Amino acid sequence: MIARTGSNGYKFKKYMLDQCTDNDIDPINNNIFKHYKKLFNLKTHAAKINVMPVVFGSWMSHVEQFLAWVGGFKPSFIVTLISNHVLLSEQQAEKMELLKIDVVKEEMNITSKITNLQDTLSDSF
Template sequence: MNTTIIQKSSSLLLDTVNTNVSEFQNFFQGWLVRQEHYLEELRSALRTCDGSEDEDLRDLITRVLAHYQEYFEEKSRIANYDVSLVFSPPWFSSFERTFLWIAGFKPGLAFRIVGSSVGDMNQEQVENMERLKAETTVEERELDNELARIQESVAASPIVAVAKRGEIPLRDGEYDAMESVIETLRGQMEVVVANADMLRTRTAERVVEILTPAQNLRFLTAVTELQIKIRMCGWQLDAQRGR
């Protein structure tokens, strides 16, 4: 494959990625607006909640969880175009990106938020939460190991050898070999991100199952407040740096 064809292919891929990033950013801006509306609903319900498990409270919790699931679904779509984007998302501030673990929040963070926002769990709830925390920690470690394995395979791949040699144009067959390695790597990274998102979703769902509706109200309010606080701090820091 000659250099002109490679350049045209790269240009077409870049245009596609830019289009998808723009579309996701438009979605994300609307998602953020809806998140702030949900926070107001959560705070309002928190002020009027009397501890009863009424249907309105359950409906609000279901809608908030669906809102977060919508983000994961849209993020999955853009990861299929370019998985590297979700590891350093341009729609996040640099400060927000420091909190990322495999393209999202670490599932174990949920237990810290429960600990700081829900202080009235009974003994059975405490035991169930501790059991879930231990299971989640094991799965986090397994995903960390899988990501490390992929990174090690990259270091030993032909791509690194060619990059170190720094020769252009590529030798016969090297472009196809590099393309094959990149496709394999991309597929492996997509699987890791999908599994991490699945763990995030499953952990949140199981936490919600353990807690009562009134406790979930406090938990989800704390989660949303933390995310918005981190986002606001990130924007302020980026503005101070002139970004």
């Protein structure tokens, strides 16, 4: 039975800490890690197909994604944020720098395509 014990949390938590051993918890942890590994593998695969829903969220429409892009929220921002605020090993930092270069090149390519599209649309009016 779970009973609230005020600021001390739940009796259930104490029961679990007292009764469960590492042998009981390890299979649960392993399943959780397998789940997250599968989730991130799926996200990696999805990003290779189309990175926009991964970066902006699938709930955003194409117009909202476009407006976020034009407004300056680009994937390189996320890479820079991670590089500047997460402690990385030397190898990880090198890989992040290479990733940043690739991301910026791809952003420039997309921005160029958007500019061409805008020019084409403005010429038609």
